[in-house]
Amino acid sequence: MSDLYRPRLLHSIDRDGLAEVARDRRWPKWSTMCHLHWLGLPVLNAVCIPPQHAEDLPSAAALLASATSATRLMVRSDGGVETRDYYRGGNSYPLDEVVPHATRLLAGGRAVMLLEPTNRYINRLTVLLRLDRSGTRGKGSFTIEALGPGYDVGDLTRGGIHPQVQLSMDDVNWRCYAKPWLYDFRVSRFLHQHAEQTRRTQRLDRLATHLPGNTSADAERWLRAHGYTSLWIDSDPTMRVLRTARAWFDAAFAIAMTHPNRDWRCLATAVSDLGDGRSVYWDIVDASRKFGPGVPR
Known part of the structure; x- marks a missing residue:
């Protein structure tokens, strides 16, 4: 079976790849974002880094930042059912803070999703x-x-x-x-x-x-x-x-x-x-x- 979770940009995954990830529920936020994109609905460009690919975090962050011309990236975590100590993400960080912040999440056994940055204070x-x-x-x-x-x-x-x-x-x-x-x-x-x-x-x-x-x-x-x-x-x-x-x-x-x-x-x-x-x-x-x-x- 192909490695579904080799870090790659969501917007670069073809329809067959999106469908394959959407059927796999190990990292539900990531799989459902792929599902939405497969349906043709607009989603932020993103990349998922599971714990087993922690060494790819710096290159994945650089790839997404380059593809989106971003100086900040949003950090979310992904990891199945939620517990009381669930990490509430969604904040965007300067590029030099993304890897240290995400590394702490990976060390806890959760996957990390990096996304295009947003500003939650200007939503319409x-x-x-x-x-x-x-x-x-x-x-x-x-x-x-x-x-x-x-x-x-x-x-x-x-x-x-x-x-x-x-x-x-x-x-x-x-x-x-x-x-x-x-x-x-x-x-x-x-x-x-x-x-x-x-x-x-x-x-x-x-x-x-x-x-x-x-x-x-x-x-x-x-x-x-x-x-x-x-x-x-x-x-x-x-x-x-x-x-x-x-x-x-x-x-x-x-x-x-x-x-x-x-x-x-x-x-x-x-x-x-x-x-x-x-x-x-x-x-x-x-x-x-x-x-x-x-x-x-």
């Missing part, structure tokens, strides 16, 4: 797509949750921050495609002043653990000092979400039909408008394989 739209069904032949539902400028995917997936807009559709047959119409979606909006203030407070509390200082007030000062003020601009992403809902459903249906776990009950993926002209999908999460015992969902 963050969307979570959730697919549910009661059984392999049963009908299910499709849910879209969205946040406007100033937020990132972690706010919806881990931060417990309530979406500004939610679209949901019931009676979805995930085995037989039917084009949805806008009136099929139930639209809920949570844009009143108290909800907006609660979201901003939660966002600042999350950022406080990653920015200089350790309070939400410190996080706010840092953001404003660097010109990242979109969090305080009132925004309503409803119309953009409605315009794109059917395209997101089509992507979700393609994921459902081709997912290697044919017995899936809940799948999710996220989409980000990165605020710099790029919109990308992140990895696909299969809830049944996401968490280890005792880890809260």
Whole structure:
């Protein structure tokens, strides 16, 4: 069998190679990014370095930096079911800090994914797509949750921050495609002043653990000092979400039909408008394989 995890740029892998990696679940973030790219959905260019290829880390980082003309790279880790000490990545580092940071992760037995850098403070739209069904032949539902400028995917997936807009559709047959119409979606909006203030407070509390200082007030000062003020601009992403809902459903249906776990009950993926002209999908999460015992969902 070919070495699936010899480090190589995601955007350089041909369709057969993408399909082969997508079927292999040892490193689920990497395999699902390959799955998304195989489906023709936009993803960041990236490279995966498993622990057995740790010696290739410096050359892999240099290759990705050269291919993307990047002076920073994002570092994520990959390693199957999550535990309480799961590493929460997604930060971008200067090139001279990437290898030392990633080496520590590899030493812990996790794979490292290096990706094109992003700036989580300038996102224009963050969307979570959730697919549910009661059984392999049963009908299910499709849910879209969205946040406007100033937020990132972690706010919806881990931060417990309530979406500004939610679209949901019931009676979805995930085995037989039917084009949805806008009136099929139930639209809920949570844009009143108290909800907006609660979201901003939660966002600042999350950022406080990653920015200089350790309070939400410190996080706010840092953001404003660097010109990242979109969090305080009132925004309503409803119309953009409605315009794109059917395209997101089509992507979700393609994921459902081709997912290697044919017995899936809940799948999710996220989409980000990165605020710099790029919109990308992140990895696909299969809830049944996401968490280890005792880890809260």
